[in-house]
Amino acid sequence: MSIRLRMLLSYTAMLVVTIGLFIISGLLMILAITGDMGSIKHLFANHYSHKPITAQEESVFLDLKYLALKQPEQLLDEDTLKAYDEQLKDVSSALIIRKGDSFVYKTDKLKSIHGVKNLPKFEPSNIHIRDTISYGKYYFSYVKFDFYFNDKDLGSIFVIKKVSPYVALSKNLFPILIGVLLILLIVTNGILNFLVTRSIVTPLSALKLATQKIRDGNLNFKVTARSNDEIGQLSVAYEEMRQRLKESIDLQLKYEENRKELISNISHDLRTPITAIKGYVEGIKDGVADSPQKMDSYLSTIYNRATDMDALIDDLFLFSKLDLKKIQFNFEEIDMVRYINYFIEELSWEFEEQGIEVRFHINENNHELVIADREKLKRVFVNIIQNSIKHMKSHEKIIEFSIENTNEFIKIEIRDNGNGIEPTSIPHIFDRFYRADNARNALTGGSGLGLAISKQIIHEHGGDIWVESELRKGTSIFFTLQYAKKSEGS
Numbered sequence: 001m002s003i004r005l006r007m008l009l010s011y012t013a014m015l016v017v018t019i020g021l022f023i024i025s026g027l028l029m030i031l032a033i034t035g036d037m038g039s040i041k042h043l044f045a046n047h048y049s050h051k052p053i054t055a056q057e058e059s060v061f062l063d064l065k066y067l068a069l070k071q072p073e074q075l076l077d078e079d080t081l082k083a084y085d086e087q088l089k090d091v092s093s094a095l096i097i098r099k100g101d102s103f104v105y106k107t108d109k110l111k112s113i114h115g116v117k118n119l120p121k122f123e124p125s126n127i128h129i130r131d132t133i134s135y136g137k138y139y140f141s142y143v144k145f146d147f148y149f150n151d152k153d154l155g156s157i158f159v160i161k162k163v164s165p166y167v168a169l170s171k172n173l174f175p176i177l178i179g180v181l182l183i184l185l186i187v188t189n190g191i192l193n194f195l196v197t198r199s200i201v202t203p204l205s206a207l208k209l210a211t212q213k214i215r216d217g218n219l220n221f222k223v224t225a226r227s228n229d230e231i232g233q234l235s236v237a238y239e240e241m242r243q244r245l246k247e248s249i250d251l252q253l254k255y256e257e258n259r260k261e262l263i264s265n266i267s268h269d270l271r272t273p274i275t276a277i278k279g280y281v282e283g284i285k286d287g288v289a290d291s292p293q294k295m296d297s298y299l300s301t302i303y304n305r306a307t308d309m310d311a312l313i314d315d316l317f318l319f320s321k322l323d324l325k326k327i328q329f330n331f332e333e334i335d336m337v338r339y340i341n342y343f344i345e346e347l348s349w350e351f352e353e354q355g356i357e358v359r360f361h362i363n364e365n366n367h368e369l370v371i372a373d374r375e376k377l378k379r380v381f382v383n384i385i386q387n388s389i390k391h392m393k394s395h396e397k398i399i400e401f402s403i404e405n406t407n408e409f410i411k412i413e414i415r416d417n418g419n420g421i422e423p424t425s426i427p428h429i430f431d432r433f434y435r436a437d438n439a440r441n442a443l444t445g446g447s448g449l450g451l452a453i454s455k456q457i458i459h460e461h462g463g464d465i466w467v468e469s470e471l472r473k474g475t476s477i478f479f480t481l482q483y484a485k486k487s488e489g490s
Contacts, residue, residue, distance in 0.1 A: 273305035383450035
């Protein structure tokens with residue numbers, strides 16, 4: 001529910017509840033005073049019997065009373081009675097003259113009074129001259145005077161007015177009801193305001209606290225959305241911002257840690273050849289290389305160490321550019337079967353020189369096209385092959401190539417029959433500068449970046465790379481490439 005709708009409903013509820021409570025409180029107040037709704041009439045009968053009549057009513061009543069005492073026959077004159085009745089119109093009263101069991105005069109305003117039996121009985125003593133009477137739903141207050149006509153017939157004068165006890169009650173209780181209404185408005189508004197503002201202020205306070213935590217550098221918390229309204233959506237967006245900010249900072253810290261590790265590894269890998277070069281140069285300066293053969297050996301060692309340093313720097317430069325995504329890839333369609341055959345043929349003399357048997361398991365009639373960068377892909381093959389050669393100590397050295405076609409990509413496997421990799425080392429072999437040999441000796445050479453570079457290149461191709469190895473049985477490195485188009489029947 002939106003905040004706008006919630007506020008509208010709360011204000012509507014406040015109005016409806018207040019009016020309802022106002023009506024209920026009024027009824028309860030009446031019941032508390034009278035005991036029941038019907039007793040209101042009895043309560044206000046006394047009220048009207050003691051309430052002073054108006055000056056016009058008093059004047060007409062006294063004049064008619066005088067006529068009743070002195071000239072009662074005048075009360076039989078309709079014109080005289082109409083004149084007096086006209087004087088009562090301004091105060092909403094009316095005139096009734098009763099003689100015996102019939103009306104001598106009754107104004108049209110009193111149609112609800114049908115017969116003389118509905119009027120109070122004749123009372124010669126005139127003790128109860130003021131009272132109230134009711135006819136069904138109608139209620140009247142009156143002032144009367146009973147007398148005798150000259151023929152000794154019973155006569156009565158009524159100055160009568162239609163009244164409402166409920167209106168009178170409302171008028172008397174008006175100040176109290178207004179006070180109750182104000183209290184109900186305040187209480188209802190306070191409760192609804194509390195309920196509505198709590199649903200708004202509480203999440204806003206949580207967002208304020210979250211902002212303060214972020215300001216202080218603390219991102220290890222969670223912002224929970226408590227509703228689906230605008231503030232709930234803001235909380236969700238705020239939580240996404242916190243997560244991304246935390247990921248960004250964590251990544252930045254990881255980059256910083258990697259940078260320090262990289263500097264440490266570079267320093268370590270450069271120190272060894274530099275130390276060797278310095279040692280051999282000092283040997284030459286001190287005359288230790290006192291024969292052409294020794295001099296040639298020293299210079300060859302210096303050259304080899306410098307070459308290793310140059311290769312390390314090249315690998316480091318390439319890895320850094322790959323990591324920063326600053327190397328341009330020239331993707332094209334490549335026939336993988338022909339590409340691998342060409343690669344094996346190009347390195348055949350090296351394989352023969354080192355006594356390595358190369359096997360390629362592929363259906364020659366199945367030529368699959370992939371999207372790849374020729375030069376970068378060649379670097380992947382070279383790095384994997386070099387890594388395999390360094391760890392092959394058996395007399396029979398074998399490297400096998402195979403291609404497997406799937407529905408989504410081509411999977412290439414390069415397998416050797418070397419010593420295999422320790423299970424604890426398998427998750428780390430694609431990490432930069434990682435060597436399974438904890439001593440990091442230089443017996444096998446290499447920069448420690450070859451497989452890390454291969455991983456970066458394969459990922460840039462949209463593929464994946466992984467390793468499977470078993471100790472003393474060999475190692476397989478797999479990587480995938482995307483199809484350019486699939487051949488018929490594959």
